[in-house]
Amino acid sequence: MAKKINVVSTVSTILFLFLSAVEAQSGALDVVAKFGAKADEKTDLSKPLSDAWKEACASATPATILIPKGVYLLSQATLEGPCKAPIEVQLQGTIKAPTDPQAFKEAKWIEFNKVENFKMSGGGVFDGQGTRAYKREGCDKKDFCSALPINIRFDFLTNAMIQDITTRDSKQFHINLLGCKNITLERVSVRAPQDSPNTDGIHIGRSDGVNIIDADIRTGDDCISIGDGTKHLDVKGVTCGPGHGISIGSLGKFENEEPLEGITISKCVMSDTTNGVRIKSWAGEFPGTASDIHFEDITVKNVSCPVIIDQKYCPSNKCKMNEESNVKLSKISFKNIHGTAALPEVVKIICSGRFPCEDVELADIDITYSGPKGPAVSECKNVKPKITGKQNPPACAAPVPPNPTPTV
Ligand SMILES: *[C@@H]1O[C@H](CO)[C@@H](O)[C@H](O)[C@H]1NC(C)=O
Numbered sequence: 001m002a003k004k005i006n007v008v009s010t011v012s013t014i015l016f017l018f019l020s021a022v023e024a025q026s027g028a029l030d031v032v033a034k035f036g037a038k039a040d041e042k043t044d045l046s047k048p049l050s051d052a053w054k055e056a057c058a059s060a061t062p063a064t065i066l067i068p069k070g071v072y073l074l075s076q077a078t079l080e081g082p083c084k085a086p087i088e089v090q091l092q093g094t095i096k097a098p099t100d101p102q103a104f105k106e107a108k109w110i111e112f113n114k115v116e117n118f119k120m121s122g123g124g125v126f127d128g129q130g131t132r133a134y135k136r137e138g139c140d141k142k143d144f145c146s147a148l149p150i151n152i153r154f155d156f157l158t159n160a161m162i163q164d165i166t167t168r169d170s171k172q173f174h175i176n177l178l179g180c181k182n183i184t185l186e187r188v189s190v191r192a193p194q195d196s197p198n199t200d201g202i203h204i205g206r207s208d209g210v211n212i213i214d215a216d217i218r219t220g221d222d223c224i225s226i227g228d229g230t231k232h233l234d235v236k237g238v239t240c241g242p243g244h245g246i247s248i249g250s251l252g253k254f255e256n257e258e259p260l261e262g263i264t265i266s267k268c269v270m271s272d273t274t275n276g277v278r279i280k281s282w283a284g285e286f287p288g289t290a291s292d293i294h295f296e297d298i299t300v301k302n303v304s305c306p307v308i309i310d311q312k313y314c315p316s317n318k319c320k321m322n323e324e325s326n327v328k329l330s331k332i333s334f335k336n337i338h339g340t341a342a343l344p345e346v347v348k349i350i351c352s353g354r355f356p357c358e359d360v361e362l363a364d365i366d367i368t369y370s371g372p373k374g375p376a377v378s379e380c381k382n383v384k385p386k387i388t389g390k391q392n393p394p395a396c397a398a399p400v401p402p403n404p405t406p407t408v
């Protein structure tokens, strides 16, 4: 009898060790199996997720949080470090936000903050359910509008890798990077309606060493927008459209903006966007600098304004249009930009009268416009670019109209 018990307990010990080994190996802190999450679209994922995060973050060895396939509701999540060891989130399911814009007190839905050695992947979806927010329902007070949540915030992450995730229908920007160092976003998809307001795909500010590779971004506002203090950003193999294109700026809107430098945008395809590649700074307003910015191997398809520097940016006349921008732009190149435009002003380089652009290069620009509004033209102001290679239309050959068409 005693022997039998011994056998049973040995077997169960072995079984226990085996199962523990499997769990350790798969590394999974499964929010459903271990933390009581339910993929029923109504049970709030907030507590299970933050409990899983707490355990993962306190672990002395690398930990993985698993959100299995299924559809979850999440009211809000702030997932903060510092953590003891590398941490990974495997998102396989779809996480949905509350549809009501008033359910949010701050301009965020999911935030990862102060995490080092962070990884996220899994093919899952962050669904901001923004349809009601786009109609500005319950958004009569202006300050409330400004608190519409950003789908995913990456704040102060160091050494991070984000792969194979989708963000859709965010109520505001889809992904926002602030104060990050060495972060790569690879194969990220963004989906929002063409007419959804302020739904920038990826916004980067005050971050150093950001790589955005093979993203596919279809939205209502900027595909990628790049704010002040961005350094060493590499954007490669991104497709954009619909939306407003890839934009540096707007710059000069606020006091004490940090220098922006070392940006390369290459091998991107822009389809049916309002702009292709653009740098914009406000007319008048505050000082700033942006330099070492290179756009290379860009294909445009039916893009309204493919190549643009606009230092008279002044949406809704919220500035003094007759004043010159105080942002100084230098070392900028546009190389091998080709394709078709939806409007005739295909190259528009309007620099500041106070700080003319320095060291600008236009090389191999070949953009055609075949609509009814006359031939394709290239306009330049307060800039003397170095011109090389093929230039179609002839570089800087057209006169600049006294009131250039405002861009959005
Ligand atoms: C940058 O982050 C990645 C993780 O995404 C890491 O593998 C790499 O070592 C980091 N590079 C540096 C210079 O720390």
Ligand SMILES: *[C@@H]1O[C@H](CO)[C@@H](O)[C@H](O)[C@H]1NC(C)=O
Residues within 6 Å of the ligand: 272, 273, 302, 304, 342
């Ligand atoms: C080109 O873009 C314009 C304006 O964005 C749009 O109205 C038009 O349908 C597009 N044309 C084609 C052929 O896609």
